[in-house]
Amino acid sequence: MSYKFTRYGDFLKIMVEQDAPFKDLEDAAREIVNLKDLKRISLDLKNCYYIQSKALAALIAMKKNSIKIGAEFIVSNVCDNVYQVMEMANLTSYFTIEEDFSSxxxxxxxxxxxxxxxxxxxxxxxxxxxxxxxxxxxxxxxxxxxxxxxxxxxxxxxxxxxxxxxxxxxxxxxxxxxxxxxxxxxxxxxxxxxxxxxxxxxxxxxxxxxxxxxxxxxxxxxSDESDAERLGRLLSSHSKVIRIAAIQAMTLINDDTCFGLLKDALDKEQEDDVKAVLIRAVSSFNKAGVSDILIKGLDSKSIKIREASAGGLAKIKAKDKLEDIISRITDTDAWVGYFAVKACGEICSATEAERLMSSYDKVEENVKLAIVDALGKIPGDFSDFYMTILDNGNEDIRKEVLSSLLHDNKENAKEAAINLFANDSSWIVRYKALEILEQIRPEGFRDMLMARLTVDDSKYVKDKIQAVLEEI
Amino acid sequence: MITAATIKIKDDEFVELKDIIYKNAAISFADSKKYLLENRLSKRLQELNFTSFKDYIYYLKYDAKKREEMEVLLNQVTINETYFLRERAQMDHMIKTIIPELLNSGKRSVRIWSAACSSGEEPYSLAILLNEAGLFAKANIEILATDINTEVLNIAQQGLYRTISFRGVPPMIQDKYFSKDGFAFKLDPNIMNKVKFFQGNLLNPMMSVKVGRLDIIFCRNVLIYFDIPAKQKVIELFHKSLGMPGTLYLGHSETLNKISESFRMENFGGGIIYKKI
CATH class of the missing domain: 1.25.10.10 (Leucine-rich Repeat Variant)
Structure with a gap:
């Protein structure tokens, strides 16, 4: 016998020897149905450097028999060669493949x-x-x-x-x-x-x-109370690496002294990329005045500093600077606009959401995407707006619309997802639609999946359909 | 990833990012390799002020410098471990059997391609063994080495290696061809001069023009990262680029079974070679 069953409570490990004849694997598969009270069965292929394609049928039988007794079946420690054989048989998504270092x-x-x-x-x-x-x-x-x-x-x-x-x-x-x-x-x-x-x-x-x-x-x-001052002195080192390391240490210490020193360093620092690191550092402090520093950073000539500042504003959810942030949505640097919109998603109410929607036509594609995403996070139902862009030529917009619809109006999301899952030309959109339908589980979902499985031309969507079908 | 926090990638983000990588480098990431993208890319995301992989995907798709970022991405995800004299039996077979056969048939110039050379350990190993066998004196031997990853090519061109690259290398070889340089080892410039490096994507249709007609190809432990259609394309490129009799060396765990019938498999005792039909 070239396999060995070892049981650990409700977990069974099947170790297979190198060059195991496929008939032995078939025997192992048959034995599984007689086992009781198992939740997880792992077939460990650590010692198998090659597998006959005939043996794959035995692996499939093992999985089926595991499901019959209510246990999850996984294949562990699959070497590249065996993985390749499984791939040729289109079985890599059929099996859950994991690593198990305990072997x-x-x-x-x-x-x-x-x-x-x-x-x-x-x-x-x-x-x-x-x-x-x-x-x-x-x-x-x-x-x-x-x-x-x-x-x-x-x-x-x-x-x-x-x-x-x-x-x-x-x-x-x-x-x-x-x-x-x-x-x-x-x-x-x-x-x-x-x-x-x-x-x-x-x-x-x-x-x-x-x-x-x-x-x-x-x-x-x-660190103790003496370290902030000592690190502060390193902020004026000639070495950029030392200055950045000092900033990192002070950010982690995160006390009042460090904040003061980092703030001062922002005025003295000459190099833009170190300044951007300082901006990111300052935005990690929950202190009054941080939002002012970040808003000021938005006016920098350096893209790095502007983007770090906008990213910081999104991170700290600067409610007190909402007007300044909204005014940056249409910034000439589309990534500043992107981060500004992200911040809006965290801090705006339905009233300000109108301003996001009215900016939509004036901004670049990435900012448009951020707007749709942000609207999904703002309390309210913006379905009417989403519906006007659901047939947008950009697949990412359609995908974002589906996500935001799910937050705002489940019924509309269901309708849109059913339609796009069946008809959209982009696999990215169909994949997202499927994720949404998986959550909603509409009536006839299984039939919908079966129908799509035969016609979809995307490997990713098909794999996902198979995974969902197995689950339901 | 030891000091920077890891950003988790969601399922739909993973699928889209792996599709982007596939389209640009033909590398397939199994679902079990999700952690690898998280580990290798989290720091880059933080540098760009991003908090999710979705942000990064949009950056790759919509930023004005998306081509440059694609290179950064591919450099991060195509780093693969290698070392000198890895799977040496195949190299010895080339030295003792294939090249002598070519020379006996009257050939006086031999062209070898290390098709995914990473940081250079493979082509330099070939050059060292060719030198040991005195073959550079007997024929005009050219070694070409390509990789998609510009960062590893830079390392290769510097010829500076750490001890991890010398697993299993006989001390005699290491002492003869490398000199200590701080905590690294510098390769003999005479060996470095024997290898021509350039950047290349194995899926690029122009690749066969770039490398020209070849006698021997080494492409080991690379096909495992490709899916079947990509493997077929790469093997087609190799077939087209090899003259007769052309020899292809793949990694021990790689096979052309169900990929291509345009090569004949031969077992030479210490491993497998594929001969062009």
């Missing part, structure tokens, strides 16, 4: 630190299931010369709150490899190791881009 040995997991796409998630997994075995392996890695492995080993120990490794990690602050210093700086910040703060300042003051942001984050975690 790997600790050595196999550490090896995945080399793979950028896996490293973060593997690190999270190890930290979440930390054991003496993992700890011993991570300590072994710290003695190896591989920077990437060491980086993830340190981060993983930090995420696992392994304070016993603190002294060992501290030593890495002296490493000549920035990546390792970065990990150590972050973890010592998470550990609250105030004793390392001075050393972390030194790291920040090197102006090395790779470590500065991490140093800023850790200094903010370790």
């Amino acid at each position: 790997y040995t600790s050595d196999e997991l550490m090896e995945k630190f080399f793979q950028p796409d896996y490293a973060d998630r593997v690190s999270d997994f190890i930290a979440g299931s930390y054991s003496d075995e993992f700890r011993a392996k991570l300590l072994e890695i710290l003695e190896m010369p591989e920077p990437e492995l060491k980086f993830y080993a340190i981060l993983t120990m930090g995420k696992a709150h392994d304070y016993s490794a603190e002294e060992r990690i501290k030593k890495e602050l002296d490493s000549d490899i920035p990546l390792i210093v970065k990990a150590s700086v972050l973890v010592l910040g998470w550990f609250g190791d105030s004793g390392s703060k001075e050393k972390i300042y030194q790291v920040l003051e090197t102006g090395n881009e790779e470590v500065a942001e991490a140093a800023a984050a850790s200094i903010s975690l370790l």
Whole structure:
């Protein structure tokens, strides 16, 4: 037998050996129907580097039998080769495919630190299931010369709150490899190791881009009342990297002193991109005067500063500056207009909504989209307006109209979604219509889906239809 | 993503963004790779003051500089790990079998294409092994290397590598061809000069004109990112670009089964090669 059932409560894991004959998989599928009280069944293909196409029929049978006994069926740890076979059979959307790191040995997991796409998630997994075995392996890695492995080993120990490794990690602050210093700086910040703060300042003051942001984050975690002033002095550093890192740290500390210093720095800063960072920083403070700073920023000659200011106004929902914000909807920079409208979506009432609608014909396409989106967030029913643009030539407008209709008038949204799902030429609109119908579940929904499944020419819409059909 | 917060992508945003990437680079993202877009793009969204992927999609569609942003996007999503002498058996096969066969048939110039070279480890590995085998002295060998990602090409052209690129590389090779440069390793300029890099999209119909007639193509661990129609187009390009006898090396987990019948598969013991029919 080339498969093994292991049960963990209401979860069943089926491990399959390499080159499992498809007849064995058929046997496994048959066995499933005799099982009881299972909620989830995972077929683990970690050891399968290839799969015969005949075996796919057994996988389908497994899924069907899982559904029969009321369990969800997933396929885990599918390698690229097997995925490709499933793709050719058009089965990738039929199966729920997941990764299950618990099937790997600790050595196999550490090896995945080399793979950028896996490293973060593997690190999270190890930290979440930390054991003496993992700890011993991570300590072994710290003695190896591989920077990437060491980086993830340190981060993983930090995420696992392994304070016993603190002294060992501290030593890495002296490493000549920035990546390792970065990990150590972050973890010592998470550990609250105030004793390392001075050393972390030194790291920040090197102006090395790779470590500065991490140093800023850790200094903010370790900060006391003396740090705002010290960081404030760094705002006049010759190094742009140091100035930006100081701004980041002060934003995270977020106290009155930091606000005052950042505000002053805005007047002195010469470089536009650092000024834009300052604007974003200031908008993270819940203080009087922030909206004035942002409104002033809207008059800057720099696009970066104007857009950061408008983005900030949207973020802080500056009700006291509503008039100024509305006046920017028709700004010559369409992204300033876009952010201004986004802010309106958060703070306007139905009265001001009229002004958004009357601006619609005067603005660029992206601002038009923001207007439709914002109207959906403003209390009231603007269906009449939506209906006038539902046949707009721009697919994104039609899509946004559907979303906003759903907020304002469910009945109208249903009618529009049924129509556009069946007739719109754009898959983006049909996809959105389907999402809306999935929520509303109108009468005859299943038939509607079945009819569309045979004629729709978009893979995305078809996949979504199949997923919804399976669910209902 | 360690320090910047991750912006979550909604289902409809993911589908639309993956369609944009597909149309511009033919790369398919499985639903299970949603996290990858979130991780790689969240910082960029924050730089642009955006709070959702919808904002970013509209930026890609409506901003005056959308072409430039498309390059930024593709650079973020087409970074793939590689290292020197990866899947070496195929490289050795080229050195010991394919090139000698070409030379024995009277050919005096050989053109090799590393079709998705990433940060250069593959074409430089070929150049190192060709040099070790003394083949540069026996024939005029040209190595072309392309990638869609301009950032990784810049790295390739600098020839500076970190230790992660040297997994499994014999110390003798590393010592002979690389010199320590701070915490990185600098490739010997004589090897760097053997490889010609340029940006190229495998789905671009003009690609065959850009690369010309070839003898050997390496395109490993790339097709896995493409869907079937895109794979077929790329293989068609390879078939068109290869002369006779043309040799194609794919990654170990890749196959032409149900993709193309214009190549014959051969097992050489240490792996698979595809010969142009």
